Structures are given as C-alpha cells and as structure tokens.
Amino acid sequence: MKLLTKLLLNAVAVFVIAYFLDGVHVDNYITALIVAFVLSVLNLIVKPILVIFTLPITIVTLGLFLLIINALIILLADNLIAGFSVSSIWIAVLFSILLSVLQSIFHSLLKEDKK
Template identity: 35%
Template sequence: MLKRALISVFLNAVALIAVAQLFESFQLEGFGSAILASLILAILNVMIKPILILLTLPITVISLGLFLFIINAFTLMIAQAIMGSSFEIEGFGTAILAAVIISILNLLLNRLVKDTLKS
C-alpha cells in the first residue's frame, strides 16, 4: 500500500515536470519541488477534494463530470499558494489545461507502471 502511494507521488511529480516543460506559465524549481508539490496535491486530494466534489455535485453531474477538471485546477492553485515561489501557475486557465494534461499523463504512467509491475 505504501509502495503504491510512493510510486503514485513519484509519477505525479513526473507529470508535473512534463507540464512545466510544456507551458511557460507553469513553473517548478526542479524535481524536488515537483515531489513536494505532488505530496501536497496528494494531501489535498484526500482532505479537500471530496468536500469540493460533494459541494459541487449538481454541476458535476450536469457537466457529465467535466467540472472535476475545474476542481483539479483549484487544488493545483491551492498547492501553488502553499508552496510559494518554487511552484507558480500564472492564471486559472493554465491551471485548467495543466489539470487536464496531468490527469491524462497520470493515467498513462500509472497504467504503464501497473503493467510493468505485474510482469
């Protein structure tokens, strides 16, 4: 269980670094900052995200789940606010695009690692 959580945090950090390379308005100060941001996001996803999902359930249902990207962008912005200058996102639009790309990359990376660990 702990091994899976650590792998997930590492893969999320890799996804954050990849997004930082794609967008100039999404900046991280290296892999250590990416790991810290990934840990903060994991904590936020456990503590705050369920509350946000519950509060926005009607709009999430109406949007067929697409509003979850807005919630993910919001958690990215909270993580960025906690970390200060080592993690910066310039604008909520960038956060939404980053949330979509991070979700896709996490899906792909987790499937790749899951298949590798099974072999």
C-alpha cells in the same frame, strides 16, 4: 513501495508538464516532488468536500465542472508551495488535464500482468 513509485512518477509528470507548458513554473525536482505530495493530500482531503458542495452544478454540466474543481485544487497548491506557480485558472485546467493523461500513462506502465 508502490506508493512511493507512484509519487515519484507524479513528480516527474509535474516537472515535465511545467517544462513544456508556459504559465506553470516549478523551481526544481524537489519542488515537483512536494507538489505531487501536496496535490495527493489535497485530492484526498479537499476534493471530496468540494465535489459534495458543487454536486448540483456538476450534474448540470455533466461532470465538466470537475475540471474547474481540479484547477482550484492546483491553484490552492500554488498558494501553499513557494517554488510552484500557475499563472491563471485556464492554465491550471490545462495542467490538470495533462497531468491526468501523464499519470494514467505512467500508472499503466506500472501495472503487472495478471496472468
């Protein structure tokens, strides 16, 4: 149940960011839900492979290259999903930063008190 709630909150985050950020377009909420699911799968499968292959440049840039990897994952999702589009890699970088911030805010609201 918690996984489904996180997926729905991620879809809300995608939809909200696409509404406010020029250069990102999401057709409807169902497409945002599909984008959230595809991004989760790509982050689970493709991102670790990219991180391993680009480890030297990630170390040299002190981890900033991970922003480019996140943008590439978003552009890959753009190619896979018909109702989702991102105009450039820099918009994808900004989208990934904003998505991370909104996800951390939403997920912190889900945490239960451990008292």
